[in-house]
Amino acid sequence: MANPEKFDIIIVGAGVVGVASAYYLQKNNPDKSILLIDRLPAAGQANTAMSAAAVRNMFASSTNQLLTDTTIKFIEHIQSELDHDLMFEKTGYLWLLSEKKFKHDSVQMWMQRMKNSSIHYQVYEKDELKSMIPGLNVDFEGDEEAELMNLEQVDYGLFGADCGVLDPTKLVEFYLEEFKTMSDVKPMFGVNVTGLTLVADPPLDLPGEPHVWQNKRVGGVKTTEGDFKADTVVLTTGTWANELLDPVGIDSRTKAKKRQLFVVHAEDKEPLMDILFSRGFNDLGCIPFTILPSAGVYFRPQLQEKGFWVGCGDKFGRAYHYVQQDSYDNGESSYYENSIYPVLSKYFPGFQDSRPVNSWGGGYCYSPDAIPLVYKTNGIIAANGPSGSGIMKADAMARIADALYRGETHAELFGGKKMEANALSLQERKVEIESVII
Ligand SMILES: Cc1cc2nc3c(=O)[nH]c(=O)nc-3n(C[C@H](O)[C@H](O)[C@H](O)COP(=O)(O)OP(=O)(O)OC[C@H]3O[C@@H](n4cnc5c(N)ncnc54)[C@H](O)[C@@H]3O)c2cc1C
Structure with a gap:
């Protein structure tokens, strides 16, 4: 690696949404260097590990139906065709x-x-x-x-009958292992991201920049192991979304x-x-x-x-x-x-x-409408707010995050179904309010 402190993409948070994002971003952007960071000692140890890991496509909003139905079908595909046992059982x-x-x-x-x-x-x-x-x-x-x-x-x-339960650690393992076989960059665990770095765009090398009149974006992260630069920072920090977004003035709209x-x-x-x-x-x-x-x-x-x-x-x-x-x-x-x-x-x-x-x-x-938020703004791609159903939405959320990175207008979900890449964004949100939340 030419410059170990600079990456194309840094992903903060290695829960199921983070590792799935790492997988699609690396798969579809093979030349990009991607650093995955989590403050816990291993991937998937926060809310992903605490979940009941049940998956259902029985939602009232067409958005959640699409996100979950395609994710569940991909889960079935991993287990039956890619031969990776997720302990997925169709209990209904x-x-x-x-x-x-x-x-x-x-x-x-x-x-x-x-x-x-x-x-x-x-x-x-x-x-x-x-x-x-x-x-x-x-x-x-x-x-x-x-x-x-x-x-x-x-x-x-x-x-x-198409719903069921699985082992979330096995799902995390699938994405992470696949990501690691494609990536030259070793994920960092036990490393806390303490803040996002703001840079002027373009940089003028002025003392104290970025100033209010300059264009600015997030250009990296500050961590307990030093600072790292990146062109894009992907935030998959789940319930901790506000810790990093509040200080840069972005309302994550999640609680x-x-x-x-x-x-x-x-x-x-x-x-x-x-x-x-x-x-x-x-x-x-x-x-x-x-x-x-x-x-x-x-x-x-x-x-x-x-x-x-x-x-x-x-x-x-x-x-x-x-x-x-x-x-x-x-x-x-x-x-x-x-x-x-x-x-x-x-x-x-x-x-x-x-x-x-x-x-x-x-x-x-x-999230306020119980539909995830996936959006790109100022050098950040954020994917969070699955509202208690992140295991069953992670695959679709990660594919949308990757489509946003590549500047696609539509994300292709498993099975070839398409979704507007901006549909889950803050500004151009096109979703119905979900009423079936457990
Ligand atoms: C009791 C319970 C039951 C549930 N049941 C289900 C269910 O049946 N089905 C379902 O689909 N979902 C269920 N869920 C929800 C599901 O667990 C979550 O939606 C899903 O795990 C979210 O994944 P995530 O990757 O966004 O978050 P997480 O798994 O929480 O991952 C976020 C990661 O970001 C890291 N992180 C955060 N901030 C920083 C930082 N500053 N620096 C470094 N790392 C950071 C954390 O350490 C963590 O590893 C349940 C949740 C709970 C609590």
């Missing part, structure tokens, strides 16, 4: 809904939009659900506690919220094993990723551990705030015991008396 997704919710305009519109986009789904009625999931309590008639807790009964199930998962083992507990191995939904003979009708509680089946990862997407009352802590002290057992468990055990009495054996917490990076 199951929304349990009361009649009131099911008949609500928003759900009807959601189904209509899925139909328009050829996203496959199936509706189950209460009796069918009851026979497929014997451990499900569908009726709260006369249950005063359930009434007090505002729990809606189960009347319908909305099921998507972070803490989200947790609790591990409940089913082995040796017959009622839980019966729930886990509810048949009829998929070839695995297990219950799908399931979202309860009330309080935002959901669970992911975990077949390797024979258990469940339980979470909650509560909306109002949870602060926009997230600080990364030690992965395992973050679950807050009282949140499970007082908030999640009472709801879960009402719908699935088999969970009664079961307690988590493990828990962790991470952050969702929300």
Whole structure:
């Protein structure tokens, strides 16, 4: 390398979005030198590792449908044709809904939009659900506690068979290893980027430049290992987007919220094993990723551990705030015991008396419309704001970031589908508001 401190591209953040971006940028720009930096000791250790890693194409907005459907198809392609096991299992997704919710305009519109986009789904009625999931309590008639807790009964199930779960570390490994085979530049881990460097464009070598009357752009990064220059800095810093963008006067329009998962083992507990191995939904003979009708509680089946990862997407009352802590002290057992468990055990009495054996917490990076932001401005390309679904959108987001780098008007997503490269930008945003957020 002629000048080790200057690169064509520096990517800050090696979560799933960062490593996927590194892969496409290097693949489509083979002569460019690309430095990937993360402050953690390895790739994919922040929110990517904390995720439930479930993937669904069942969104209400056509933008999220496209981003996720193409990403999921690429995930399938990696596993089946590129022979890289991601532990992708098509468990399906199951929304349990009361009649009131099911008949609500928003759900009807959601189904209509899925139909328009050829996203496959199936509706189950209460009796069918009851026979497929014997451990499900569908009726709260006369249950005063359930009434007090505002729990809606189960009347319908909305099921998507093309959805599933995977191992996010294996997905990160795929992109990173492929990137490393193409790149001459070794990624840097354990290196914190403390700021972005502003340069005058063109430079006039004046003391103190860039001045207010000069054109300026980001020309590199300051790090705990020294300063590095780059023509383009790609920011895939997820929930920490504002740390680097605020100081240069860019409003990332994203905010972070803490989200947790609790591990409940089913082995040796017959009622839980019966729930886990509810048949009829998929070839695995297990219950799908399931979202309860009330309080935002959901669970992911975990077949390797024979258990469940339980979470909650509560909306109002949870602060926009997230600080990364030690992965395992973050679950807050009282949140499970007082908030999640009472709801879960009402719908699935088999969970009664079961307690988590493990828990962790991470952050969702929300955008105002729950659609990612991918844009190019002043020497920066930023890709963040996937709003709790970055694993299932990463491939498409990375392809868009690469198209922006190459100055293309359209990004080609997996399967040849096209998307306007500027559609997810701050200024020329062309998206619908997403309503199906977990
Ligand atoms: C509990 C939970 C459940 C979830 N479930 C799902 C799910 O089922 N499906 C799904 O699709 N998504 C899910 N998500 C969301 C998903 O995890 C994220 O959307 C995704 O991981 C975002 O990837 P990312 O690369 O943007 O961010 P991250 O994985 O957080 O990566 C950002 C990286 O940037 C690095 N970084 C930040 N600032 C700096 C700096 N200044 N210097 C150096 N490095 C820096 C960080 O160290 C980090 O490694 C879940 C999230 C949580 C917390």
